[in-house]
Amino acid sequence: MMTARLSFLFLLAGWILAAAACEVVEEEPYDIWIRGGTVVDGTGVPARVADVLIRGTEIDFVGEVEEAEALEVVDATGLHVAPGFLDGHSHAAQGLSDPELSDARALLAQGVTSVIVNPDGGGQVDLAAQQEAFLADGIGVNVFQLVPHGSLRREVMGDEDRAPTAEELEAMRAAVREGMEAGALGLSTGLFYVPGNYAETDELIELARVASEYGGVYHSHVRDEGGYSVGVLASNEELIRIAREADLPAIHSHIKAFGPREWGLSEELSTRIEAARSEGLEIFADLYPYEAAGGSVAGILIPREELAGGREALLDRVEGDPEERERIINGIRHSIELEGGADRIQFRRIAHAPELEGMTLAEAAEERGTDPAILALDLELAGGAGFITFGMLEDDIEAFMARPWTMIASDGGLSRMGEGVPHPRNYGAFTRVIETYVMERGVLELEEAIRRMTSLYGEAFPIRDRGVLEEGYAADVVVFDLDRVHEATSYLDPHHLSEGMTHVLVNGSFAIRDGEFTGERAGRTLRLQP
Numbered sequence: 001m002m003t004a005r006l007s008f009l010f011l012l013a014g015w016i017l018a019a020a021a022c023e024v025v026e027e028e029p030y031d032i033w034i035r036g037g038t039v040v041d042g043t044g045v046p047a048r049v050a051d052v053l054i055r056g057t058e059i060d061f062v063g064e065v066e067e068a069e070a071l072e073v074v075d076a077t078g079l080h081v082a083p084g085f086l087d088g089h090s091h092a093a094q095g096l097s098d099p100e101l102s103d104a105r106a107l108l109a110q111g112v113t114s115v116i117v118n119p120d121g122g123g124q125v126d127l128a129a130q131q132e133a134f135l136a137d138g139i140g141v142n143v144f145q146l147v148p149h150g151s152l153r154r155e156v157m158g159d160e161d162r163a164p165t166a167e168e169l170e171a172m173r174a175a176v177r178e179g180m181e182a183g184a185l186g187l188s189t190g191l192f193y194v195p196g197n198y199a200e201t202d203e204l205i206e207l208a209r210v211a212s213e214y215g216g217v218y219h220s221h222v223r224d225e226g227g228y229s230v231g232v233l234a235s236n237e238e239l240i241r242i243a244r245e246a247d248l249p250a251i252h253s254h255i256k257a258f259g260p261r262e263w264g265l266s267e268e269l270s271t272r273i274e275a276a277r278s279e280g281l282e283i284f285a286d287l288y289p290y291e292a293a294g295g296s297v298a299g300i301l302i303p304r305e306e307l308a309g310g311r312e313a314l315l316d317r318v319e320g321d322p323e324e325r326e327r328i329i330n331g332i333r334h335s336i337e338l339e340g341g342a343d344r345i346q347f348r349r350i351a352h353a354p355e356l357e358g359m360t361l362a363e364a365a366e367e368r369g370t371d372p373a374i375l376a377l378d379l380e381l382a383g384g385a386g387f388i389t390f391g392m393l394e395d396d397i398e399a400f401m402a403r404p405w406t407m408i409a410s411d412g413g414l415s416r417m418g419e420g421v422p423h424p425r426n427y428g429a430f431t432r433v434i435e436t437y438v439m440e441r442g443v444l445e446l447e448e449a450i451r452r453m454t455s456l457y458g459e460a461f462p463i464r465d466r467g468v469l470e471e472g473y474a475a476d477v478v479v480f481d482l483d484r485v486h487e488a489t490s491y492l493d494p495h496h497l498s499e500g501m502t503h504v505l506v507n508g509s510f511a512i513r514d515g516e517f518t519g520e521r522a523g524r525t526l527r528l529q530p
């Protein structure tokens with residue numbers, strides 16, 4: 001018995017030696033040898049000095065290499081080497097279909113090599129057509145898709161504030177099925193927004209069940225993050241119920257405790273998620289590391305019930321009846337309070353009122369000699385207005401970030417350099433986590449922060465070949481200078497690319513080499529791998 005086991009062990013040792021030897025004397029040279037870097041492999045284990053060998057689009061070996069033949073040797077001494085980052089809540093779909101933005105430099109400069117698009121229940125319903133649009137001019141990063149509930153509900157039943165008929169529900173089910181067949185990772189909802197807000201939980205369970213059949217996830221901007229209606233705790237309960245009844249992982253996206261009514265709820269919310277997890281449910285969250293959220297007058301300030309039927313119906317009501325107008329203005333006034341006040345709301349670029357760009361709602365109202373709620377309504381009726389709101393507390397952000405089940409995501413999109421005042425998360429969400437939360441404040445260890453940007457995505461989503469530096473995984477790799485990682489962007493001057501990424505590889509091709517963009521568009525559209 002003992003002898004048999006021993007000889008088995010010798011045999012095993014022999015295989016390992018032979019396998020290791022093979023790695024270094026293989027006849028075909030490797031494409032890239034990343035040599036002597038400090039490897040943070042994405043799993044959370046301590047960083048170690050190691051080499052990475054890449055052949056084609058895959059990682060072939062990670063470990064110590066004394067000798068190898070490679071077409072290109074990258075000296076990574078003193079640099080960190082990690083899997084390319086995944087961005088699980090990305091509004092980059094539009095930019096990725098635009099030849100001027102689809103090289104995705106703002107993402108690559110942060111180390112992001114894959115994004116998950118169509119969050120918040122929004123975006124294109126026809127995912128195959130969306131993939132074609134991405135590939136028309138090539139893309140700088142890989143793209144996974146979600147099936148957007150709000151968009152497909154609008155296609156089937158418009159912006160109607162009611163439950164679907166049996167036929168309508170069946171049509172929505174079919175649309176989810178089609179999206180999952182096209183390779184989506186799951187179903188996304190935006191239950192705060194119109195029309196997602198008009199859906200009741202049962203409808204969502206029915207649709208999530210279809211995603212579940214394919215091994216997909218439920219990904220949600222929950223019903224209320226800011227005390228507008230049921231509050232964030234009940235909204236999270238709804239998410240957990242959907243995960244339980246539809247039997248699939250659920251992601252509470254851009255988790256936050258927003259506005260004065262919810263401030264401080266991070267502990268309670270986390271405790272509830274942990275209770276669900278210990279019950280065996282796969283509940284996760286993602287977050288972006290900023291105190292300000294993005295929004296718009298229609299998206300945030302106008303009460304949901306006033307939006308049924310769209311902007312024209314709103315205009316009719318406001319013009320037709322002074323009492324209705326007063327009620328809507330009061331509703332907006334209440335929303336402004338929930339956001340923390342008009343001085344916490346800062347306008348982005350407004351096409352029909354460019355002079356307000358960068359001003360707070362309080363400043364703009366004072367300048368125009370009017371009330372903030374009235375100004376907000378006027379701006380909406382004139383064509384809408386986008387803003388950011390400083391509605392989150394650092395304590396809550398750090399409390400969520402400290403939880404091992406939160407992924408880092410940007411909630412950002414790709415914007416044209418120099419145009420408007422977009423949220424800085426478009427340029428710096430990932431580098432900010434490393435620079436501010438790892439290096440400056442020590443909220444996370446580097447290895448753990450990288451895990452939240454990489455392999456944790458493989459636990460939460462049906463993604464199997466990204467997010468770990470290991471043999472057989474796709475060669476999405478970032479090589480960065482930890483001391484130089486810098487977010488560079490800011491709220492008032494956002495248009496600056498992040499710094500510190502020395503090399504970024506997407507599917508084995510250099511997108512950034514020696515700190516310079518190569519112009520390579522090696523991104524692919526990717527399917528779920530259940």
Ligand SMILES: [Zn+2]
Pocket residue numbers: 120190221254
């Ligand atoms: Zn959202």
